[in-house]
Structures are given as C-alpha cells and as structure tokens.
Amino acid sequence: MQFPRDDRDHPLAHAFRAFIRNPPFPCVGAKSALSKEQVKIVVARDITSGWDDMRIYPALLAFAARYKRAPDLFQSFAVVFEGPGDLGEEQFERHLWARAQSLADKDSWLGQPWDRRVATDPESPHFSLSFGGEAFFIVGLHPRASRPARRFEAPVLVFNLHAQFEQLRAAGRYEKLRTSILQRDEDLAGSVNPMLSRHGEMSEARQYSGRAVDDAWRCPFQGRTDAADVQ
Template sequence: MPAPDTPMFRWTHHAQAELESLLHAHIADRAFPCVGAKAALARGTMNVLACTSIDSAWDDLRIHDGLVRFAEAYRADPALFRSFAVVFDGPDDLDEPAFEAALWQRIQSLSDKDVWRGQSYDTRVSHDPADSHFSLSFGGEAFFVVGLHPYASRPARRFARPTMVFNLHDQFETLRADGRYETMREAIMVRDEAIAGSRNPMLARHGEASEARQYSGRVVDEAWRCPFHYAGKTEGDQHA
C-alpha cells in the first residue's frame, strides 16, 4: 500500500471505490452470464483489488499479497463461490492479442513472486500449461483465471477495464463432487449463447483440456502455445 497522504495513496482509495463499483454493477447486470460470479457478489465474497495498469508490474506485490491472503482465508473457511478480481485502470485500448500478452505477463510475474516468497505449488494440479490438469498456484492454492477487457470478441468477456478474475480450482472439484458442476456449466453456456448468438468454442469441460487456453478469452487454434513457465520446483521434479 502506498504511503499515507501521497498522490498514489489518494488515487488508490479513489480507484478502489470506483473500479469495485464498476465491476459489481457489471456482474449484477441481468445479461452477465456467469452464475458463479453472481453468487459470489450476492454473498459478499467477491474480493476486488484496484490496480493501475495490466501491462505494468507496479502492483504485482500487492496482487500477490492479496492472493496469498485470499488462499489462506479459503482454507480457513472453504465455502463456495469466492473470487478474487483484480481490476486495472487501464490501458483500455488493448486488442485481444495485446490483452492476452499483458495477462500472461502478469501471471508469470505473480508466479515468479510465489516462488521467490517460498510458496509451494498446489500438488492437486499440474504446473505444465500443456497438461489437461494445469492450474496456476498462489499461496499453495490452485487458481483459474478469467480475463475481461473492453475489446473482447465474446460479449461475456467484455468489460470497461482490463480485469483478471482468480477463481479457486478447489471450488470446481467441490461442485463436481456435489453433482452441480454440469448444471452450472450448462446454465453459463446457455446464458452466454443468448447474448453472443453462439456457444463459446473455448470452454472445454474442467479437466478435459488445459485451461490455459481459456484465460484471455481469445479464440486460439491448436498451434497456440502458452507462454507461461513455472520457475520453481515441485514434488515430482528430479534434481541432480
């Protein structure tokens, strides 16, 4: 957090209220298709962090701090429908490839900080983005990312500010175990089709294909390769 009574401190407090309100209104809109996000908003479990720019590392330590605290709070009370949303003030003119590049730059930087701070990778998922069981890991907890931005081709991913929504992998597993995953997935697909005119071709079932292809929201082909590389060590790594 910036030092009190400085321009950056005042901007942060103003932006937090403005951007949090903007995201809440967007999710509350009837057309927004993600029922999980709506549930988190209704329950007051949608955490929002306002940051400056998605193409800058300026706020990465604040973001990582927030993710670690969020993971700890979830482990202490593993209730469903929690999300950690990072809303950036800009840039608001990124096309889909530029947004995708910025999103993965932030992910790589946050993962590197997780390694630097001695956090272990969640052993329930793979750190290899080509693996169908891939998920990110922060603070020892696995996360799935949903990117939103003004120039997304899919209406469901279109939002006034660049945004990264971190969702807990464990929640998908809980929904699957409870028999609710398919019902919720279908509800989201139907709502998405209603506003876009077609179903999102990138939405594979959880665990069937690498989720990395879905993060930015851009439609990618089979030649696409994820730019992420985990820099730490995991239990399965062999060392000389």
C-alpha cells in the same frame, strides 16, 4: 510487499460489481459470489506494468489463506486495472500472462508450495496456476474482448479457485451450473464459446484471455520446476 488495502469503494470496483449484477451477464457463479459478498476486488494501475504486482500478490495470498480457513463456495478474487483500455485481444493476452508470471515467480521465491492437485506445465490438461498452495484459473476481461461476457470497460483478471469446482462436482452440482452458464453465454453472444472445455480435457490456459486460439497456440507461462506435476 505492501499490505492489502480495501478498494471496495473505488469507482471501478462499483462498476465491476454492477457489470456482474447486470441480468444478461452469464456467470451465475460470479453472481452468487457477489450476493454473498465474497468477491474481493483490488484496483491496480496498469496491466502492462509490474507497478502494482507487489500489492496484488499479498492480497491474493491473503485471499487464498482466508479460503483455506473457510472454504465456502463461490469466492473470487478480481484485479481491476485502471488501464489501458485500448488493448487488442493478443496484446491483452500477452499482458495477462506477464502478470500471471510475475505473481507466480513471487510465489516461488517466497517458497509457497504448488498445489499438487494440478499440473505446473501449461500444456497439460491438468494445468492450473497456484498461489499460496491453492490452484486458480484466470478469467480475463477487457474493453475489446470478442465475447460479450468478457467485455468490461477496463482490463480485469478474475482468479477463481480450482477447489471450488471440485466441491461442486462432489456435491453433484457442477454439470447443472456449467450447463446454465453455457446457455446464458450463448443467449448473450448468439454463439457457443469455442474455447470452453472441462478441466482434464485440454489445458485451461487456452481459456484465460477469452481469445479464440488455434491448435498451434502455445502458452508463454513458464511453470515451476520445483514442483511435481500431477499425472
């Protein structure tokens, strides 16, 4: 594995921060993270390849470790890929899960514990990914996304911490924040995102890529067999 490097001055990192700052962008949580300088950005080569997985994973592990030391609200880890920019929604979804599987396999091989607050089975309504013992969900963006809020000039995987949403719930702030984001997203797109649901209602895996999927969709991710699922 390679030591994490600082990609903050890469042109794609600048472009992604500008994308979040753009007033119509609906996720006020991401805007808060950016204003607090708590968005870690890694720029990788190609989402269809494992070329940079051994560089992404230690950076993600370091991010999880920093969060454990200082669990401040509104922190995100984003991987911006240089390409390709012509993936359709199903293609992007397939490569999103390939990267997630590769990173999760490395986490398992290194003996990192699965976050016991979430399930390993992607069909479970309590599912989240886990890296370095911290649960994450992914927000995918790419040039051909159907939802405007997910449409960026390059493929991106944003890893958000499950624990932060529990912090917001505990503070009584979650519903207000969620309502604001949903309204802003509807204002931008002209329609409500049909894939959004609360954790515990249905598997969040259906939301990761941003593609609208039906009830027959099955997540390709293979969960850990060495971790006990939550009930």
